[in-house]
Amino acid sequence: MDSTSQPLVDPRLRRVVAGVLAFWAVGLVLAEVVVQVAAGAAVLVAIILAARRSLRLAPDVRAYVAASLALCAWQLASPAVALLTGAAQRWPRSSRYGQVLDTVAGAAAACIGTVGVPWLLLAGVVAGGWLVATGLGMLQNRVRWSWEPPAFFKLNLSRLHENFGTEESPRYASGGFFFHRLRFAHGAIAALGPALAVLGGSELARRRGLAGLVVLGMLLSIYNAFARAALGAALIVSVVALLLLVQGRARKAGLVVLGVLVLVVVVSPAWRARMAKAVGNIYGGERQLAMSVGWELVREHPLAGVGFGNHKPAAMATAERTGINDFLATDAHNVWLTVWAETGLVGLLLFACMHVLLARALIRRHREGSLAATGALLSWVGFQVLALVHYLPFHSNVHLSFALIWGLGLCEGSGVLRGETPAASPLPASVGPAARS
Secondary structure (H helix, E strand, C coil): CCCCCCCCCCHHHHHHHHHHHHHHHHHCCCCHHHHHHHHHHHHHHHHHHHHCCCCCCCHHHHHHHHHHHHHHHHHHHHHHHHHHHCCCCCCCCHHHHHHHHHHHHHHHHHHHHHHCCCHHHHHHHHHHHHHHHHHHHHHHHHCCCCCCCCHHHCCCHHHHHCECCCCCCCCECCCHHHCCHHHHHHHHHHHHHHHHHHHHHCCCHHHHHHHHHHHHHHHHHHHHHCCHHHHHHHHHHHHHHHHHHCCHHHHHHHHHHHHHHHHHHHHCHHHHHHHHHHHHHHCCCHHHHHHHHHHHHHHHCCCCCCCCCCHHHHHHCCHHHHCCCCCHHHCCCCHHHHHHHHHHHHHHHHHHHHHHHHHHHHHHHHHCCCHHHHHHHHHHHHHHHHHCCCCHHHCHHHHHHHHHHHHHHCCCCCHHHHCCCHHHCCCCHHHCHHHHC
């Protein structure tokens, strides 16, 4: 059967896929374990579809899926290679090693999305969830959190007790339902792209209004989390969205809103203090130390790396000489540098290939008018900005949030978010020019 045919889909399978994607969307604002379970289920369903030869993917999506699988395979093998070459002394911790499955989560979402995506349900879950999380974050910002969650949640309240204000006027970092300011703020960047896409691309005023409210909520959440890189990423993604999606007065109004946000940051004593520390952190501070150790690992093991998940023990082995500590040794505080240090030049090239193929596929669909692809492309830009100073895959909820958005960006039917009826939606990618070539 060729790629242009439209196989009949079992209604039960549709419901399973809808449930997995909806559960995944809930996890974007609720808890890491939720997105991990949902992503695992998506991988399982994708394997079943592939085994049944039911996957019908456009060529550019197939290329992205293949690159994701290749990177995952190398990550699985790299610790063994590191042990054989003497670059590592032991196998990585199981919790860290298990994150190899996060690498194929975006590809899994794209695969199961061929069965059908409940776009309005997902949009409602993410919008409603983020508005509730924003309200919770505002409370956490103003009041020192006192409620102790059950131990099995494994939530660390110390992150909510960081005071970025003064003793007289305290300002605590928002953490949402994650109780962690970076998980909260970085997850917001993943979902900000789709919200901006609906705000700038929907033909229905009520949906634009709701999307605008969600965007403001996400910006407020990032501001209250005192996450510097996330705020910078949010501003860059928002400017890119304005350039891509709107013109004239709407673009000017958007720039005014962003200008007001920048002004609020400038006049905030807490944020001024945060920004003042940023330069020192990168030049001569903790982040520079972490990156310098990452570069040392790259120089010592450039081709195969120290093994996926082995950055921390490898970095700690240099502690006497470099002064790295247990906290900073976790990663190199940069996605690309950490990937190179752990999986070598082989892993770096595979990682770059995966992201280039993803971006190419999203750009094509954006040009064809896909709202989901536009949102995913904006999220991809945000990921690359954050990647300069954070190793995002360390927090699975963050990485899997981006993976869901990217996978959905490669799926069809998102025209319903714009306000189109299914019959008026653009042609599926499987019958587009790329598929015919």
